[in-house]
Amino acid sequence: MGFRPWRRPSQPILRRGSNEVLDLLERADEALWFAHALTACSEAGVVRHLESPSTLQDISKNLSLDPGLAAALVDVLVGAGLATCEDDSIRAAPALQPFTTEDGAKVLQAALQAPLLQVKDFRERLRDGRMALNGWTHTDEAIIEAQGALTRLWTAKALPKLKFLPGLVTCLERQGASLLDVGAGAAGLSITLCQAFPHLTATALEPAEHPAIIGERHVREAGLDGRIVLRRQRIEHIEDEEAFDLAFLPQMFLSDPAMSEAARRIFRSLRPGGWLLVAVLADEGHGIASSVNRLKNLLWGGHTRSMDSIKPHFVAAGFNPVIRAPGGRMLRMICARRPVSGRSP
Template sequence: MLWRAYALLSHGRDRIGLGSWRFRSSAPTRRKANDVLKVLEEADTAVWSVSALSACAESGLLLRLGRPATVGELAAGLSIPSAFVQCLLDMLAGFGFVTWDSGKAVASPALMPFTSSAGAETFRAALRAPLLQAEDFRRRLGGGTLTLEGWSHADDAIIEAQGALTQHWTAQALSKLRFLPGLVPRLERPGAVLLDVGAGAAGLSITLCRHFPHLTAVALEPASHPAKLGEAHVRQAELTDRIAIHQERVEDLADQMAFDLAFLPQMFLPDKIIERALQRIFCALKPGGWVLVAVLAHDGQSTLSAVNQLKNLLWGGNTRDVPHLKPLLELAGFDPVIRAPGRKALRMICARRPNRRDPP
């Protein structure tokens, strides 16, 4: 009897405070010049909103909103003008992130988790990563150096921000791993091994190894600069005995039945190697092991879909989406292949290498 796994793993979140940026669609022939101006005005508001939210983290304001304080107290503690502090607080209040009582501001219950050191760093990274990557995109386009050869950032700030986001997403998803049959017991046993493809700053490997004491990880990062940053983070986390950074490409992976779990951010892999990569991961997994494949969804005609398609192209993954990847995973031998529920921008496909004990 064939069993079904109901995967509830979610790897993405809406951007903090902004949600999805969408405009009402209508027939292009009915659009007017004023509609264009309205979109540009809303774009202007979105850009400045992101910059102001980022300033709340960069300035240290978030860290001080865990307890009530006046504008003057915040300004003095941060050594920035009171008028600037007031503007940032007004921005946060507009999103429902700050409340006032007797002339003092304090984080709302929704924002309170982000007033800790770890929370503020996540908030900062969630804004810094897209801001820096968008600026790099604009600069390369203007300089005539834009290519579609994939992720090639060497800027520490970009790599670090992406790594911090990965750690946050992984921590948020941990509780949902239990919905993948057999996975959590595997990861809790001595000898459990993770394959982290495109590890970057090693955020995913570090988070999972901290959560599962017996887990070790092989983190593949072919680019030398991100690999060095990943090694530094592993040392800082005191996990050098459990996480190994390999400057190796997934399509060249030769391991056989070595891993219990693999993570594949496929949007960074070009079309010419994706089938080979899936085949190598299938062979590298132990029978009954799972691969989690991250996908930027761009179905439909919404602005969000168009933005995700642009990111997919810039990151090297062409325009692949869930419907394209599912048959490739099945062709490689995975069964079942399940898309995790949810309609977030970043989605997850969960696929299992059949266990030898599974019925045909």
């Protein structure tokens, strides 16, 4: 099915010269400024303005931006391959076009804000001596909303890949199809999947009060309150048996002691042949992306569990196969299936 093998990473190359440190600092400077410039393009309305072709003059006038600033922000989009500027006509690239609509622009803005707001919160808590490794405990509505928007983006991107899991799409298209969404937050995953599969219903677990309230509001606004139920419950406490065709587990929010029990409870809750998708941040790599992902995993409550250390929990629970799906630098996925025949161990 094109899935990656379980493998060990190579050691990083040790940096020897001070110029290499300066090079890293320059790259960090570029990445930080690009992230904030792209966020500025979103917040100032430049991205939204490109729903149809425009000119620098129109962007400057309609958004009350200094002409030089408008040109600089557009230049950032052009430099990133997100827009073109020819004969004074500025057009969004095909990749950016979905985010120029009213709804798309809101999702893009929130997704850009998610890492920026969380990094700011992390640094402030560390500086003020308030840093506690007690998981993802944000109560700031802006952070919760932004993380929910990011979840919707991840889910929409993953939808075409569900066809590679035998029997899953067929199950999700049937009457009575059911989803278990663990750690639902603002309910972005449940909403996106229910919109994609008209017969699907979802049970969304969110024990934290603030995200649950926001999630319930989003479900109502999406007109899905008859199909999505939010439970203020932890995965370790569910008693459902053979109730779901698909479960999603963002394990980076679970403590080490909770992992094995979560695996057993989810196995029992899935119908035979049902699939579990496990989101993973951390891996065994030694590069910058890997180390940053381990830091995020630690701050979010999942310590620094890697793909290899997670797999045994699901094998022991009875899942077969347990496979590593292709993934990007930031988010990876383990796919585990409850066998079509057989009961819980």
